[in-house]
Amino acid sequence: MVMKNLPLAIQIWLVFALLIIVVTIALLLIIPFSLDRFFTNEIYANIENGQEIFQSGEMWQFPKNFPPIENDKADQNIRTVRHILFNNNQQIFPPNPLPRFILENFIKQAQSQEMDLKRYQEIIRGN
Incomplete structure (x- = not known):
């Protein structure tokens, strides 16, 4: 050795x-x-x-x-x-600085969610 x-x-x-x-x-x-x-x-x-x-x-x-x-x-x-609030017309309150496609993704996830609580992840690049 x-x-x-x-x-x-x-x-x-x-x-x-x-x-x-x-x-x-x-x-x-x-x-x-x-x-x-x-x-x-x-x-x-x-x-x-x-x-x-x-x-x-x-x-x-x-x-x-x-x-x-x-x-x-x-x-x-x-x-x-x-919090992000939206009505049935998908109008977002208050106006939010996030990119529109991310907000639309949030709305789609919220409308399709069937459980009371669910965790989502979204990667947001930028400031």
Whole structure:
């Protein structure tokens, strides 16, 4: 064997380096998948929570305990869920900056959905 001919210190360093390389490769393979799954689940949880607030009517009640500045901060929060409403004529309220083909896809999915809750994914490129 090649390792037997090397001094003990070099053998230890080679084993140590090999162990570090194996752990690094394992982490590089595991972390992206676990982070992707975590953030996907977190995003869906935020959307579902926003939908519950929307359907419960809490969204339409004026917050009594918060000053106006706090309300503005809530609207600017990255976790704020925005809703797209459309009528039978597929007119969208409020006007939305998303591309028209994506909005039409949302409408098509909403009209064909038979379950109360379903998760969709759409990749949006741009700003």
